[in-house]
Amino acid sequence: MADSQLIQIIRRLDAMRNDRTGNRQRRTFEQFGIPVCExxxxxxxDEFIYVRFRPHERFRFDDLDLVAIEVFNCLYDFRNTF
Known part of the structure; x- marks a missing residue:
C-alpha cells in the first residue's frame, strides 16, 4: 500500500529539519509539474516559512504538522480546481 500524500509531505519536511548542511532548507511543492507552494x-x-503562490500568502510555523497540513490543503485545492 502506498503512503498517503500527507505522510509524504511530512517526510519531506522532516528531512529538511534533519539536514545539517546549512541554516536554510527550501523545498518547492508542485502539482501537475506546476509550483504551487514553497x-x-x-x-x-526552528521555524518553517510557508509561501503559497496563488493567492500569494506567507505564514510562519514552529510546528511541522501545521505546515504539513497547509501544504496538503494547498495541493488539494490546486488539484481540485481543474
Whole structure:
C-alpha cells in the first residue's frame, strides 16, 4: 500500500529539519509539474516559512504538522480546481 500524500509531505519536511548542511532548507511543492507552494526551514529559529503562490500568502510555523497540513490543503485545492 502506498503512503498517503500527507505522510509524504511530512517526510519531506522532516528531512529538511534533519539536514545539517546549512541554516536554510527550501523545498518547492508542485502539482501537475506546476509550483504551487514553497517551504523554507530556518534552523537557527526552528521555524518553517510557508509561501503559497496563488493567492500569494506567507505564514510562519514552529510546528511541522501545521505546515504539513497547509501544504496538503494547498495541493488539494490546486488539484481540485481543474
Amino acid at each position: 517551504v523554507t526551514y530556518i534552523r537557527d529559529q
